[in-house]
Amino acid sequence: MICWMFIGPRCGGVAFKWLEQNVIQVRMLADGRLNAGHAGVLLAERRGSYPPIDLRILKTNSRPGEVESGTRRKLKRLLSFQRYCHASRLLRGLMPHTPGSLHLLDDDYLGQAAHMLSKVDTWNFDIFLFDRLTNGNSLVTLMCHLFNVCGLIHHFQLDMVKLHRFLGMVQEDYHSHNPYHNAVHAADVTQAMYCYIKETKLAEQLTPLDVFLGLMAAAAHDVDHPGVNQPFLIKTRHHLASLYQNTSVLESHHWRSTVGMLRESGLLSHLPADMSQDIEQQLGSLILATDINRQNEFLITLREHLDNQDMDLQLATHRHFILQIALKCADVCNPCREWELSRQWSERVCEEFYRQGDMERKFDLEISPLCDQQTDSVPAIQIGFISYIVEPLFEEWQRFTEPSMLSQIMMGHLHKNKACWSRLRYVHTLAETKTHPHVEEPEPEGGQEEAEDIP
Numbered sequence: 461m462i463c464w465m466f467i468g469p470r471c472g473g474v475a476f477k478w479l480e481q482n483v484i485q486v487r488m489l490a491d492g493r494l495n496a497g498h499a500g501v502l503l504a505e506r507r508g509s510y511p512p513i514d515l516r517i518l519k520t521n522s523r524p525g526e527v528e529s530g531t532r533r534k535l536k537r538l539l540s541f542q543r544y545c546h547a548s549r550l551l552r553g554l555m556p557h558t559p560g561s562l563h564l565l566d567d568d569y570l571g572q573a574a575h576m577l578s579k580v581d582t583w584n585f586d587i588f589l590f591d592r593l594t595n596g597n598s599l600v601t602l603m604c605h606l607f608n609v610c611g612l613i614h615h616f617q618l619d620m621v622k623l624h625r626f627l628g629m630v631q632e633d634y635h636s637h638n639p640y641h642n643a644v645h646a647a648d649v650t651q652a653m654y655c656y657i658k659e660t661k662l663a664e665q666l667t668p669l670d671v672f673l674g675l676m677a678a679a680a681h682d683v684d685h686p687g688v689n690q691p692f693l694i695k696t697r698h699h700l701a702s703l704y705q706n707t708s709v710l711e712s713h714h715w716r717s718t719v720g721m722l723r724e725s726g727l728l729s730h731l732p733a734d735m736s737q738d739i740e741q742q743l744g745s746l747i748l749a750t751d752i753n754r755q756n757e758f759l760i761t762l763r764e765h766l767d768n769q770d771m772d773l774q775l776a777t778h779r780h781f782i783l784q785i786a787l788k789c790a791d792v793c794n795p796c797r798e799w800e801l802s803r804q805w806s807e808r809v810c811e812e813f814y815r816q817g818d819m820e821r822k823f824d825l826e827i828s829p830l831c832d833q834q835t836d837s838v839p840a841i842q843i844g845f846i847s848y849i850v851e852p853l854f855e856e857w858q859r860f861t862e863p864s865m866l867s868q869i870m871m872g873h874l875h876k877n878k879a880c881w882s883r884l885r886y887v888h889t890l891a892e893t894k895t896h897p898h899v900e901e902p903e904p905e906g907g908q909e910e911a912e913d914i915p
């Protein structure tokens with residue numbers, strides 16, 4: 461059955477609504493235009509960040525065919541115009557976030573944000589605070605600053621209006637209602653990427669193009685993330701899953717969306733065609749490397765290079781590989797942040813998992829691993845994630861940096877945080893035992909003593 465529905469203003473995330481007996485509407489981001497699937501689950505196709513425009517256009521078209529054919533050009537024009545307004549508001553320092561109530565940023569806030577930027581290369585950079593100080597514009601503000609301090613604007617002769625327009629689009633295309641996969645995560649990964657790029661081992665070898673690619677890929681690597689994972693998209697037969705043949709579905713979408721925004725903004729239009737094509741391809745290869753399913757492939761290659769001591773950063777291919785690794789590290793570095801920051805990311809990512817699990821439960825789909833709030837506790841998820849993903853990767857990264865001061869700081873946080881989660885898991889299991897006395901009382905865990913002083 462084909463069904464078109466017009467729904468309220470954007471609220472992000474994914475929501476279900478029963479339409480008919482056995483047809484469910486799944487709303488992603490509350491974009492107005494929905495795709496229909498006769499298998500029972502309907503998923504929304506995301507077409508940009510400005511649903512009020514979508515809705516206005518779509519409401520004037522009651523039949524799906526008409527919407528598709530008659531307004532495509534108009535829609536595109538309006539989206540661009542809307543984005544243009546957004547970018548120019550950003551340029552004037554106005555807040556783009558609450559439509560109809562634009563305020564000037566308080567000078568004190570800007571002063572504090574500027575002060576934070578002077579320490580943007582420190583590992584304890586508090587991205588949550590920075591996001592509040594910039595009124596939700598952490599990604600745009602951070603990227604503009606980094607492009608400036610890295611000399612990229614000058615080197616690539618970038619047009620500032622186009623740059624703002626592009627970054628505004630990227631930031632807006634992150635779903636602000638995702639607890640984890642939102643623009644603050646992108647800003648966090650970008651800040652981490654900057655720290656890695658500045659590692660002596662890399663800084664000496666990277667070209668301006670490498671730095672440009674590393675920062676751009678970090679900023680855009682999760683753009684338009686729907687807040688659910690690939691298995692969810694596959695089992696609900698989302699059109700992106702079939703478009704990308706069930707392989708690196710989200711990452712492919714992040715990349716292609718980025719390319720679309722690059723072209724729409726015209727940011728690279730002054731560069732020779734072969735150069736902008738190369739940039740698009742390299743961005744793809746970097747963003748696709750963040751597919752967590754490819755973790756082992758990258759880890760094995762990195763280990764081989766380190767064992768054989770054959771990494772030659774004068775070679776473009778080797779620099780590209782190490783940029784992929786750096787981006788992968790940045791993407792999963794939250795357990796290496798200091799406890800207060802790390803804990804927030806852990807809770808956010810688990811909240812996103814649980815929301816997915818709740819939807820799966822509600823609609824009788826199999827609950828995905830780690831997504832069952834009733835059985836998968838935050839501490840248990842964290843210990844698993846640290847043990848199987850983060851530790852193995854960062855151990856090799858530490859070897860690569862020989863080891864740098866930053867690597868040692870990150871490993872220090874990682875071990876402390878893991879011990880802390882162990883302690884919390886123990887407390888959690890103990891509480892479960894008290895509630896369900898038939899469950900055997902847990903033994904104190906290895907990390908417990910180490911974690912005594914951690915809240």
Ligand SMILES: Nc1ncnc2c1ncn2[C@@H]1O[C@@H]2COP(=O)(O)O[C@H]2[C@H]1O
Nearest residue numbers: 750752792794795805806809841842845
């Ligand atoms: N603190 C964390 N705990 C558990 N999983 C995490 C954590 N941080 C990141 N991840 C996972 O790591 C994945 C990296 O790729 P994704 O962004 O697709 O999705 C991310 C999450 O599924």
